[in-house]
Amino acid sequence: MKQQDRLEISIDTLAPADVYKLVSSTLVPRPIAWVTTLNIFGKVNLAPFSFFTVVSIDPPLFLINCDRRGGMSKDTTVNALRSGELVINVVSENLILPMHKSSVAAPSDVSEADC
Numbered sequence: 224m225k226q227q228d229r230l231e232i233s234i235d236t237l238a239p240a241d242v243y244k245l246v247s248s249t250l251v252p253r254p255i256a257w258v259t260t261l262n263i264f265g266k267v268n269l270a271p272f273s274f275f276t277v278v279s280i281d282p283p284l285f286l287i288n289c290d291r292r293g294g295m296s297k298d299t300t301v302n303a304l305r306s307g308e309l310v311i312n313v314v315s316e317n318l319i320l321p322m323h324k325s326s327v328a329a330p331s332d333v334s335e336a337d338c
Contacts, residue, residue, distance in 0.1 A: 247273060256287050257312040257322055260302035262331055268298045269325045269335040271314065285311055298331045 234242050256275035260268045274288035289300040303309040314322045325335040 255314040255322060256285075257314050257318075257325070258287060258299050259310045259312065259336075260299050260308070261306060262298065262302055263305070264332060266332065266334040267336045268302050268331070270297065270299045271322050271326050272299075275311070287311065292328070301331070 232245065234245070237245070253273060254275065256272040258270050258272055262268055272287045272289075276286050278284040278286045287299075289297055289303075291297065299309065324338045327335060327338050329335050329338065
C-alpha cells in the first residue's frame, strides 16, 4: 500500500463522541444486544447495546460495553452487579422500532419495556 492510499487518524485529538462515531461506523452491520436486567422493584430494565461481541466459546462469554452517562453507571450495570444476572437478547429486524424506543433515558424505576 502506498503512503497516499491510507488514512491515519490520531484518536487522542478527537473528542470522545467523535471516537465513538468513528469506531461504531467501522464495523457495520453489527448485531444489537438488547439486555434485560431487573431493578430493585422487580421491574424489567431493557437497554440496547451496539458494542457487543462474543469473547469465548468455552466457556461461552459475551462482552457488552456499559459506558457511563454523566459519570454515573447505567441502570443495566447497577442492576447486573446487584443481582449477578442479566440476559442478552439479539434484536431481530421486526423488533427494530421497539428496540429504538427502549433506548430512551428513563428513570431507574421505569421499565423501558413499557415505552
